Amino acid sequence: MIELADVHRTFDTKGRAQNGVVRAVDGVTLSIERGEVLGLLGHNGAGKTTVVRLIAGVLTPTKGKVRVDGQDPVADGVSVRRRLGVLPTGPFLDLRLTARANLRFAAELFGVPRDGLTERIERSLAEFDLTDRAEDRVEGFSAGMRQRLALARVLLPEPEVLLLDEPSAQLDPLAVRMVRELIARLSREAGRTVVLCTHDLVEAQLLCDRVVVLDHGRVAAAGTPAELSAQLAAAAVEVEVAREDAETARDILAKAVGADAIEVVPGPNGSTVLRGRGLPRHQLPELVGSLAAAHVRIYGVRPFEPSLEDVYLALYAGRPA
Ligand SMILES: Nc1ncnc2c1ncn2[C@@H]1O[C@H](COP(=O)(O)OP(=O)(O)OP(=O)(O)O)[C@@H](O)[C@H]1O
Numbered sequence: 001m002i003e004l005a006d007v008h009r010t011f012d013t014k015g016r017a018q019n020g021v022v023r024a025v026d027g028v029t030l031s032i033e034r035g036e037v038l039g040l041l042g043h044n045g046a047g048k049t050t051v052v053r054l055i056a057g058v059l060t061p062t063k064g065k066v067r068v069d070g071q072d073p074v075a076d077g078v079s080v081r082r083r084l085g086v087l088p089t090g091p092f093l094d095l096r097l098t099a100r101a102n103l104r105f106a107a108e109l110f111g112v113p114r115d116g117l118t119e120r121i122e123r124s125l126a127e128f129d130l131t132d133r134a135e136d137r138v139e140g141f142s143a144g145m146r147q148r149l150a151l152a153r154v155l156l157p158e159p160e161v162l163l164l165d166e167p168s169a170q171l172d173p174l175a176v177r178m179v180r181e182l183i184a185r186l187s188r189e190a191g192r193t194v195v196l197c198t199h200d201l202v203e204a205q206l207l208c209d210r211v212v213v214l215d216h217g218r219v220a221a222a223g224t225p226a227e228l229s230a231q232l233a234a235a236a237v238e239v240e241v242a243r244e245d246a247e248t249a250r251d252i253l254a255k256a257v258g259a260d261a262i263e264v265v266p267g268p269n270g271s272t273v274l275r276g277r278g279l280p281r282h283q284l285p286e287l288v289g290s291l292a293a294a295h296v297r298i299y300g301v302r303p304f305e306p307s308l309e310d311v312y313l314a315l316y317a318g319r320p321a
Contacts, residue, residue, distance in 0.1 A: 002032040002055060002066075002193070003031045005065040006029055007028045008061060008063040010062045024047050036187075037187045038210050039198060039212070040052070040197045042220075047216070051214070054066050055073060085154040085155060086163045093153065095137065098138070099130050100135060103125070106153045110156070128148040147168075147175075161194075166199070187207075187209075202308075205307060215316075221311070229307070236303075237279045237304060238303075239287075240267045242271060242297035242299070246264065246272040248294050249296045256276065262277075263275040287301075
């Protein structure tokens with residue numbers, strides 16, 4: 001339903017970047033299915049927001065094609081925007097208006113039917129825990145309250161596609177959980193398509209069906225979190241041993257995976273955890289046998305499943321930000 005085909009977007013700058021041109025998006029091809037939650041990851045300046053702005057039709061590609069349900073977000077802007085809910089990173093609320101008035105204004109702007117609108121606004125205020133502050137001007141709101149109101153505003157017209165640029169930035173842990181549950185519910189129950197820009201890898205792992213990692217405007221990796229883990233961060237084993245036996249255990253593990261593939265971290269209750277990358281599963285019993293034969297006190301042996309964070313770090317290892 002959302003297609004980007006070899007999309008480029010450059011910006012002219014006054015001399016600081018190469019030849020005065022920034023390649024914000026540099027040949028991105030990707031498609032996002034209906035009902036999918038797609039995570040856009042990448043360092044600061046990787047091109048995430050630019051991709052979102054291209055899908056929203058706020059920017060025109062320098063080259064390539066963007067389509068939302070077959071329509072061009074720039075040429076068919078009105079029709080495409082009717083289906084999109086965009087949460088930008090910057091402020092877009094009217095600070096002089098109250099929370100309730102901001103929602104009323106948005107409803108008018110997006111042509112939300114008047115029938116049942118008052119109830120809908122009250123429900124939305126309650127859902128985002130803003131009922132008590134509904135008559136206060138937004139200029140007096142904390143960053144987290146503004147973000148909650150911004151989300152309420154985006155969701156009011158019930159858009160089919162949500163483009164969310166860092167939705168949980170600035171939120172306290174409770175609000176973060178609320179927003180994550182909301183996103184999960186919107187995709188699961190309401191079948192909404194969500195494009196989620198985030199720096200939070202736990203959030204991406206939790207919510208996204210698929211993630212795309214951007215690096216200098218290009219797709220550096222794409223797939224489900226599980227696929228990326230399998231491709232990019234080798235499976236490993238974690239062995240928890242008594243601290244005094246860590247040296248012996250390390251030598252034994254090194255014979256199996258090589259000294260460079262071992263990471264040593266403090267474990268619980270004063271123990272030591274040795275993480276060995278790339279140990280084939282069938283060698284695990286032999287490893288445990290060798291450790292036991294050397295009288296290493298073993299407190300635990302577990303396979304280590306790489307998280308999206310490990311994938312991300314593996315992907316960016318040794319590269320400049
Ligand atoms: N309007 C603009 N004018 C000039 N350069 C721009 C403009 N918008 C984006 N850029 C540049 O394009 C590159 C990509 O920016 P973008 O905002 O898409 O990155 P991002 O991945 O969203 O970063 P962040 O994680 O910091 O939000 C950056 O080098 C940025 O400076």
